[in-house]
Amino acid sequence: MTIATMTLKLPDTPPVSIETLQSVLSHMLPAGADDGDLYLEHSSMESIALEEGRVKHVSASTHQGLGARVIKGESAGHAFTDRLDTASLMQAAGSARAIATSHQDRPPVAIHSQATAPTLYSGSNPALGLDFTMRKELLERLDRLARSLDPRVKQVFANVSSSFSDIHIVRMDGAFIHDARPLVRLNVSVVVEQNGKRETGSAGGGGRFSLLRFAEQDKAEELVRTAVRLALLNLDAHDAPAGTMPVVLGPGWPGILLHEAIGHGLEGDFNRKGTSVFSNKLGERVAAKGITVVDDGTIAERRGSLNVDDEGMATKRNTVIEDGILTGYLLDRQNARLMGKESTGNGRRESYAHQVLPRMTNTFMLPGNDSPDDILASLDRGIYAVNFGGGQVDITSGKFVFTTSEAYYVENGKIQYPVKGATLIGVGHEVLQKVSMIGNDLELDPGVGTCGKGGQSVPVGVGLPTLRIDELTVGGTEA
Amino acid sequence: MSHSNIKPQKDSISGHAERLIDSAKKAGAIHVDAMAISNTGDSITVRNGAIESVEREDAQGMGLRAFFDTGRGLAFATASSSDLSESGLNQLAAQVVAMARISEPDPDAVPPTGAIHPSSNELAAWNARYPDRDHGWNIEKARDAAMQCEEIARNYSPEISNSEGADASFGSSHIAYASSDGFSAEYAKSSASLSVSVIAGTGEGMQRDYAWHRAFHASDLRTPETIAHEAAKRAIAMLNPGSMESGRTTVVFEPRTASSLLGHLIGGINGRAVLQERTFLADSLNAEIFPEFITIEDNPDHPDGMGNRLFDGEGTRCVGRNIIDSGRLNCFLTDRYTAKRLKQPETGSAVRGLTGDIGIGSSNLIWHPGSQTQEKMIAEIGNGLLVTEMIGFGVNGVTGDYSRGAAGFLIKNGKIVRPVQGITIAGNLKEMFASIKMVGSDLTWFGSSAVPSIAISGMTVAGQ
Numbered sequence: 013m014t015i016a017t018m019t020l021k022l023p024d025t026p027p028v029s030i031e032t033l034q035s036v037l038s039h040m041l042p043a044g045a046d047d048g049d050l051y052l053e054h055s056s057m058e059s060i061a062l063e064e065g066r067v068k069h070v071s072a073s074t075h076q077g078l079g080a081r082v083i084k085g086e087s088a089g090h091a092f093t094d095r096l097d098t099a100s101l102m103q104a105a106g107s108a109r110a111i112a113t114s115h116q117d118r119p120p121v122a123i124h125s126q127a128t129a130p131t132l133y134s135g136s137n138p139a140l141g142l143d144f145t146m147r148k149e150l151l152e153r154l155d156r157l158a159r160s161l162d163p164r165v166k167q168v169f170a171n172v173s174s175s176f177s178d179i180h181i182v183r184m185d186g187a188f189i190h191d192a193r194p195l196v197r198l199n200v201s202v203v204v205e206q207n208g209k210r211e212t213g214s215a216g217g218g219g220r221f222s223l224l225r226f227a228e229q230d231k232a233e234e235l236v237r238t239a240v241r242l243a244l245l246n247l248d249a250h251d252a253p254a255g256t257m258p259v260v261l262g263p264g265w266p267g268i269l270l271h272e273a274i275g276h277g278l279e280g281d282f283n284r285k286g287t288s289v290f291s292n293k294l295g296e297r298v299a300a301k302g303i304t305v306v307d308d309g310t311i312a313e314r315r316g317s318l319n320v321d322d323e324g325m326a327t328k329r330n331t332v333i334e335d336g337i338l339t340g341y342l343l344d345r346q347n348a349r350l351m352g353k354e355s356t357g358n359g360r361r362e363s364y365a366h367q368v369l370p371r372m373t374n375t376f377m378l379p380g381n382d383s384p385d386d387i388l389a390s391l392d393r394g395i396y397a398v399n400f401g402g403g404q405v406d407i408t409s410g411k412f413v414f415t416t417s418e419a420y421y422v423e424n425g426k427i428q429y430p431v432k433g434a435t436l437i438g439v440g441h442e443v444l445q446k447v448s449m450i451g452n453d454l455e456l457d458p459g460v461g462t463c464g465k466g467g468q469s470v471p472v473g474v475g476l477p478t479l480r481i482d483e484l485t486v487g488g489t490e491a
Numbered sequence: 492m493s494h495s496n497i498k499p500q501k502d503s504i505s506g507h508a509e510r511l512i513d514s515a516k517k518a519g520a521i522h523v524d525a526m527a528i529s530n531t532g533d534s535i536t537v538r539n540g541a542i543e544s545v546e547r548e549d550a551q552g553m554g555l556r557a558f559f560d561t562g563r564g565l566a567f568a569t570a571s572s573s574d575l576s577e578s579g580l581n582q583l584a585a586q587v588v589a590m591a592r593i594s595e596p597d598p599d600a601v602p603p604t605g606a607i608h609p610s611s612n613e614l615a616a617w618n619a620r621y622p623d624r625d626h627g628w629n630i631e632k633a634r635d636a637a638m639q640c641e642e643i644a645r646n647y648s649p650e651i652s653n654s655e656g657a658d659a660s661f662g663s664s665h666i667a668y669a670s671s672d673g674f675s676a677e678y679a680k681s682s683a684s685l686s687v688s689v690i691a692g693t694g695e696g697m698q699r700d701y702a703w704h705r706a707f708h709a710s711d712l713r714t715p716e717t718i719a720h721e722a723a724k725r726a727i728a729m730l731n732p733g734s735m736e737s738g739r740t741t742v743v744f745e746p747r748t749a750s751s752l753l754g755h756l757i758g759g760i761n762g763r764a765v766l767q768e769r770t771f772l773a774d775s776l777n778a779e780i781f782p783e784f785i786t787i788e789d790n791p792d793h794p795d796g797m798g799n800r801l802f803d804g805e806g807t808r809c810v811g812r813n814i815i816d817s818g819r820l821n822c823f824l825t826d827r828y829t830a831k832r833l834k835q836p837e838t839g840s841a842v843r844g845l846t847g848d849i850g851i852g853s854s855n856l857i858w859h860p861g862s863q864t865q866e867k868m869i870a871e872i873g874n875g876l877l878v879t880e881m882i883g884f885g886v887n888g889v890t891g892d893y894s895r896g897a898a899g900f901l902i903k904n905g906k907i908v909r910p911v912q913g914i915t916i917a918g919n920l921k922e923m924f925a926s927i928k929m930v931g932s933d934l935t936w937f938g939s940s941a942v943p944s945i946a947i948s949g950m951t952v953a954g955q
Contacts, residue, residue: 063767069848070568070594072586075552077573086538091547094573100549107547110630144593167767203769203889210768212889252894254917254953255737285538286653289695365550402884404896408690408699411913413883413896435885435894435915437953441695485734487885487894487915487953 026052026180027076028096030123033182036098038120040080040105041184042112047345048184049323051079053364055177058139062151062170069171070144079364080108083346087111092365121186128190132312132319133220137176138194142223147172150227154236158202161240164247166210167203170236172196174223181324189324195315195471196223197460200235204243213243214417217458221313235458242399242418245430252395252434252488253421259436259484260391260422262398263384264455267474270305271375271463272405272412273440274298278332278340279465280347280358280370282407289410289441290338298338299444302380305333307342309357309373315459316374316473323359323368330356333444344370362468369466376475380450384478387449389425395486396420396427397436410440413487435487443481451478504529505677507575508669511555514584516671520557520591522565522602524670526804526843527553532662533630537637539645543656545630551575552845556603557587564596569848601827603670607837609801609808614676617801620792623679626661627709633659636685640715644689647723650730655688655699657719661709668806678801683709687719691726698732700725700880705797705938725879728900732910734954735901741875741928741948742916743868743902746935748878749945753856755920756787758888760820761851762829762840771891771921772820776835779818781924786859787815789824791839796855798939804843809854812838824851853939860943861930868929868946870905876952877902878916891920897952914954923947 026033033050041048054076061069075094078101082089091107093100142150151170158168174196181189201214215238217231226232261269274290282288290298299305309327311317318327323345332340343351344359347370360371388396396419403414415435420427456475463472508525515523532548554571568590572583609617628636641657660683667677686703702721704713744752758764759772772780781787791800791809800809805827813821823833826841826849842852869877882896898912918926931944 066595066597068566068595068597070590071570071848072568072590073571073845074579074583075573077550087542088544089546090544091549093549094551095549095575104547104549107545110545110547111542144590148593148595167769169767203767205768210773210889212769212887252917254915254951256953256955285655287655287690287697287699289697365548367544367546404883406699406882408697409912410695411882411896411898413885413915415883415885415894432890432892433885433887433894435883435896435917437883437896437913437915439913485913485915485953487896487917487951489894489917489919489951 027054028052028101032098032101034120034123036101036105037182038117039102040082040109041118042109042114043116043118044114045082045084045112045184046349047083049081050182051322051364052180053077053177055175057173057175059171059173060144060147060151062155065155067148067151077364078104080104082108082111084111086350088346090367123182123186123188126187126189128319130319132310132317133194134222135192138196138222139174142227146227147223150232154200154232157233158236158240161237162244164204164206164244165202165240166205169201171199172223172226183324187324189320191319194220196221198226198232198235200239202239202243204247206247209247211243211246213239213241213246215239216460219313219315219459220317245418249430249432250421251490252431253486253490254488256483256485258391258394259481259486260387260394260396261476261479261481263451263453263476263478265457265474266397266400267376267457267476268400268403268414270377270476271372271472271474272403272414273438273443274305274333275307275372275375276405277407277410277440278342280341280343280351283341284347284351288407293338296338297336298441299333299336300447301336302450303333303336303444303447304331304378305375306331306378307372307375311374314374314456314473315461315471318373321357321359322361325355325357325359327357327373342370342372344368360470362470366468369468371465371470372463372472374456374473374475376454376456377477379452379454379477382449382451384451384453387451387478387480388422390449390480391422391425393423395431396422401433405440411437412440413437431488437485437487443484446482447479448482449480453477504665504667505669505675507553508667509675511553511580511584512669512671514580515555515557515588518584518588519559520588521560522558522604522671523555524603524805525553525555527667528664528845530662530664532660533633534658534660535630535634535637536656536658537634537641538654538656540638540642542634548662554843554845555583555587557591558600558602559588559591561596564598565600565602566591566594566596567600568594571845599828599832601831603805604672606806606827607808608674608806609676614801617678621799624681624708626663626681626683628661628683633661636715640685640687640719643716643719644687644723647720648727650691650727651689651723652693653690655690657687660684668802670806674806676802681707682797683712685712685715685718687722689722689726692730696730698726698729700729729898729910732898732912734913735911735952736955737953739949740952741872741946742950743872743875743877743944743946745865745877745879745944746933746942748881750937750940750942751881752945753858753940753942755886757824757853757856760814760823762823762825762833763851764888765823766829766832769889771889775820776823778820780820780921781815781818782927783818784861784930785815785818785927786813788813788857788859789853790857791854793855795936796939798855800854803839804841804849807837807839807841809839824853826851856940858942860932860934862932863929865931865933865944868931868944869902869907871929872902872946873905875902877907893918893920893923914952917951917953923950
């Protein structure tokens, strides 16, 4: 028996009847509520991992539940339950209603299906088509490849995972929206050793497509080569310099700079409450001329893309900075209503057990006219950062950091040597004013981004062309 | 506003775990263990004196691990589900057995037999010491505490310009473990917490800070006033920060930031990371990695610790020990598998949640305090940096290389002179551990760890 046939058959119809959902909705919504919805989710995840040359971590999980939500003004009542019997659902509905002072009910509405948005990804389980035996063979092949590339490779870790989330949203007006979301990921990391010194390198990729694609394309091999190359590079890395200097960012994943420095600060909740450094700055210059930043949830098969957001609103391509001027915020329905605007399709939640927050989808900068070679050549003495690990931001002060995983020290426009993971730190409302060159080579990241906010994680994408920033603080140990 | 209380599904939790074991054995597993968890909780957030959100959680789930004899050794797999219906349990059992059949047999696999479980006397003593006690709050009391805390913080000073709100949460959990060798036990936990976050200053000069506390019972929490004052004072103190010169200096971590050092230590002695040589401490067992005056204890049974546990995620009895004993690394943290592979004692450190594989983690970590106040430490180091906030994830667990964003206060001539931000601090964890100069007397609990202020010499600060 293969696991492919064991993979749970997901319901095309919700696991709770329409009649029950209708009575739960009626029980939940008092007269005077501004908004409210039920979020019914069934999701399954499968993961298989290789270490020490052996596939030995095979795991799966299945979650289902209902989130119930009532909104009135700035208040929201949320409740969730993992138990889908009618009594538990009614109890959740009653708890969500707790913010309301009115005891009057709204007249019940008829639940009606709403036409779904364009399909950005397949609505079938991405695990289908590549059964566990095939996934195991794929991982074993990657392990052999990694070890064959260099005798210094001592340990290989590879992991392939897939998830499939089937959601039904019932809104206060009775609109009934369905989305089925695949998501896959392949990670490879290696440990290399030379003269007793150990280093590591890793690479990953994925998106909203079938696992089969990892087996069909050279993508998996490419990740292995990258992981090994980075680990060996780290063996030769010098301590990074410490201090303020010009920095050139490579294309693609370094777009995490936009995510941290700008994106979070433009999320509607912080701006409505006046707690973001970008509050009340619409129409003002926040970046150098030539910089245009978009958040686009509509790119086919990307990790941050969604047919509809978690409030059932169609996702969009939203321009947040145009030629350096702040043009918009990222909004969910509640913040849009309170700010007198329309939702931008950015209402997201990790699962039925979490609140809706305005979040990014895929955030990137449009390309400019400079050639990447010219940008690197312009660097007298500074850092060329090609790849990053994670980053973080403080919305209120605007300070952000990210850490390099592949970076070089450059003098007179020439790469001198690789430098160890260094933290770059800056202030969001200052850094994009200091951009002096924008490359013509926009790339999106390989599909590995996960964004944390308010204790919730959601998949996101980032992108960037090669970029020169005239001044950034580099946190190395070489003072 | 009223809430009817859903009774946690206490009675059924052990029952579910046992039924799951039967189901998996019927599906062909030869050894099985299962963990079941049920959580109920409430949370209320207030901002600017009004309710911002009211949340209710009713969660349950179980994780199952099944071992299958391939004829060439044991293979195993894990699965979890929140669907505890009869069909959900059967499906979970069938799935995990099918997955175990595909997993590679591991000659070192450790089935859940022969584990050192707590005895029935120990179970009874534990339940007497930590009874299934209520958290002491209902939604109205929690709302009142949050309202009071937020109001005091907002009104602390005219420099407080905005609020991100106060949150009061409370809940209870029931945790059950059962294995096919006949052991079955469960225990309960309750908690209450209160937090507030406020903003000082305006526009591009805004600074935010927070304070929080969590305890088993609402009556054990610090007062709303204490929490409010801490958050407001911290936000105000950071107004008008500057940078500082790049160079080597002594860094004092206050307890809040020092607790991250504990995290790096625990990551470094995780048995799995050691087995895979993926940690900077892989070769450090029995070595003096800290100065002699440092002792760090892992204590699963402490009256103030939120990480108390009688048994771990594999049913192994938990026993307290010094991880660092007078500077020396005494043990790696192990589950049964890594203990066998590393030929080290089982420390009862298996951690199991509602999803995913079994991990390894500590219970309550207590960094034994020194005798000096933080003020005296600052006076003694003369010049340096007091770190009150860290940002970013620049730590390489394999090499110990460390580089993180920081904010805090410049120390000159033994006194705090002004706030600094936009700087980084860097070093290597191994060198940092060895370069600890002083430990403060200000032991502070953060849920399941307790840490004093710590001073480390020779770190590199990057600023102007």
